[in-house]
Amino acid sequence: MKQKLYLYTRFERLWHWTQAFLIIFLLLTGFEIHGSLEIFGYEKAYLWHVYAGMALVILTAFAIFWHLTTGAWRHYWPVKEKIPQICYYYLVGIFRGEPHPFEKRPDQKLNPLQRLAYLFLKLVLFPLQFVTAFLLLSYQWWPALGISASFRKVAYYHTAGAFAFLFFLIIHVYLATTGKPWYSHLRGMILGWEEVELR
Numbered sequence: 001m002k003q004k005l006y007l008y009t010r011f012e013r014l015w016h017w018t019q020a021f022l023i024i025f026l027l028l029t030g031f032e033i034h035g036s037l038e039i040f041g042y043e044k045a046y047l048w049h050v051y052a053g054m055a056l057v058i059l060t061a062f063a064i065f066w067h068l069t070t071g072a073w074r075h076y077w078p079v080k081e082k083i084p085q086i087c088y089y090y091l092v093g094i095f096r097g098e099p100h101p102f103e104k105r106p107d108q109k110l111n112p113l114q115r116l117a118y119l120f121l122k123l124v125l126f127p128l129q130f131v132t133a134f135l136l137l138s139y140q141w142w143p144a145l146g147i148s149a150s151f152r153k154v155a156y157y158h159t160a161g162a163f164a165f166l167f168f169l170i171i172h173v174y175l176a177t178t179g180k181p182w183y184s185h186l187r188g189m190i191l192g193w194e195e196v197e198l199r
């Protein structure tokens, strides 16, 4: 039997899609700065990259505030249960039509593997990208700030972070289409309501 659950509030949906748009735009403009793409022209790509980056920093500040005040940060607290079963499901079970080992509920929206992946994104990848971006932007003030690093090395870490975001995005989009029917997770993140199989 299926049940309709309200999983994503209006703020979460707005945050999710704005973040998705900004990250894709940052990847496009960033790889144009890097010299791998030619879309907007270098000057525009640079300026828009910095504006989009600042928008992402502001959005992230709002999201942190929202998660702390609503208690929604608990969804990212790591748990050990069922991780091997979930890995098995994504590697084998999904191709045999087996049911997902994790039951989604409003009080546990993320499966243990998602918790770990998103926690890594929030605690490692976002800070890496923001700190390296701040360093790249403040290059001329490094002597005054007492920073002695190599600009090339900082740019290298920022690019490595961008590849990690790209890798995450590809897997994320694939997993977003593995619901039953394939668009059920996507519809949930657009409308807030998702049809979930009851056990």
Ligand code: HEM
Pocket (backbone or CB within 6 Å): 023, 026, 027, 029, 030, 031, 033, 034, 035, 049, 050, 051, 052, 053, 054, 056, 057, 129, 130, 133, 134, 136, 137, 155, 156, 158, 159, 161, 162, 165
């Ligand atoms: C998901 C987030 C982000 C991604 C995927 C991303 C991606 C990239 C990439 C691929 C480059 C080219 C690096 C190179 O070739 O040296 C770049 C450069 C740059 N990014 Fe980002 N970026 C992100 C966030 C930010 C943020 C938040 C800011 C600041 C507000 C920012 C500011 C810059 C600047 C100033 C450069 C130029 C560095 C230079 O002068 O060579 N980026 N970014």
